[in-house]
Amino acid sequence: MAKRKTYKKYKKNKTISTSAIVLTAIFVSFFALRAVDEWLSLGLFAKFDAMVVQWTKQVTNQKPPVSFDPNADFSVHFIDVGQGDCTLILSDGHAILIDAGENDKGDDILAYLDDIGVQKIDLMIATHPHSDHIGGLDTVIQGISVKEVLMPPLKSSVVPTTKTYTDLLTAVKEKNITLKQSKVLEEYRFGNGKLTVLGPVANYDELNNTSLVARFDYGELSVLLTGDMEADAERDLLASGASVSADVLKLGHHGSSTSTSDAFLQAVGPRICIAECGEANEYGHPHEEIIERVSSYGAAFYRTDLYGHIVLSAKDGALDVSTQKQVSG
Known part of the structure; x- marks a missing residue:
């Protein structure tokens, strides 16, 4: 009996040991293949991860922060980060992130990206080095793959020495990201x-006016993104002959009266205007003057302090607007 018992115990332990070896081999192979996939930039595991995220959300009934058409031609997400800017553009499987709010907003943005299944950023834009625009970018860089970072040129006399700015540059360097x-x-x-x-289009002493201004075009639709550009830079931009006409305008400087001059608004000719600003912010953004200007022009007006996250989705040339919060009246 003793020998038989010992034999059974030995066989059981041998089975457990073999199983452990097999499982270890599977895990090692899995992570080895993942490393090779990342090294060769094949993107196979990124698709696998996205499938796992989607399956998890279906099982847990987790919903994205804003309901929008994931099969849209492109979508523009004005992410509510309080008194700051953060815009995400999704286009044919690519992601462009423009600014990331204050220093404490990076984790919120990473959560948003995860909720909608974004696995990497193809282009990150830091419009200008004010903390309410670049504060969360270093955290985002630490939490998700970023291919390239784009920043506007600055005169040496206005290059910041703030910790927020140096933290961004440090994160870019540590992750070996292309900085242009x-x-x-x-x-x-x-x-x-x-x-x-x-x-x-010029070198400015005022950091708001150094804002990187960009237009995104997809088919016949276009979105103009202005950072904190103010009236002086708007005037210079128009004088340069730049094509600023757009269906959607992200108002400069959170809807401040220092931006979105009447001449600039007329030149852009937007159907929709967006103000990214914080609820009951101390600056009073968006200013009443701008609210009235946009209203008199006839453009639809959305603001993150009232609507939360705002998503514009385009399908077959038509724009659809979805918001996190509903506003009556």
Whole structure:
């Protein structure tokens, strides 16, 4: 009996040991294949990860923060980060992230990206080095793959020495990300979408006016993104002959009266205007003057302080607007 018992125990342990070896081999092979996939930039595991995320959301009934058509030709997400800017463009499987709010908003943005299944950023734009625009970018860089970062040229006399700015540069360097200085009229292709750098067209002492200005075009639809560009830079941009006409205008400087002059609004001719601003912010953005100007012009007006996240989806040339919150009246 003793020998038989010992034999059974030995066989059981041998089975457990073999299973452990097999499982270890599977895990090692899995991570080895993942490493090779990342090294060769095949993207196979990115698709696998996206499938796992989608399956998990279906099982847990998790819904994205804003309901929008995932099969749209492209979508533009004005992410509510309080008093700051953060815009995401999705175009034919590519992702462009423009700004990321204050320093404490990086994790919120990563959560948003995860909720809608974004696995990597093809182009990250830091419009200008104010903390309410670039504060969360270093956290985003640490949490998701970023291919390239684009920043506007700055005069040496206005290059910031703030920790927020140096943290961004440090994160870019640590992750070995390509960092480029923007050039006017430079184009970036994302499937059928195209992003064109329009400004700044001059060297400015005011950081708001150094904002990288870009227009995104997809078919006949276009979106103009202006950072915190103010009236002086708007005037110079118009004088340069730049094509600023767009269906959607992201208002400069959170809807401040220092931006979106009447001449600029007329030149853009938007159907929809967006103000990215915080609820009950101390600056009073968007200013009443701008609200009235947009209203008198006849454009639809959406603002993140009231609507939360705002998503514009385009399908077959038509624009659909979805918002996180409903506003009555």
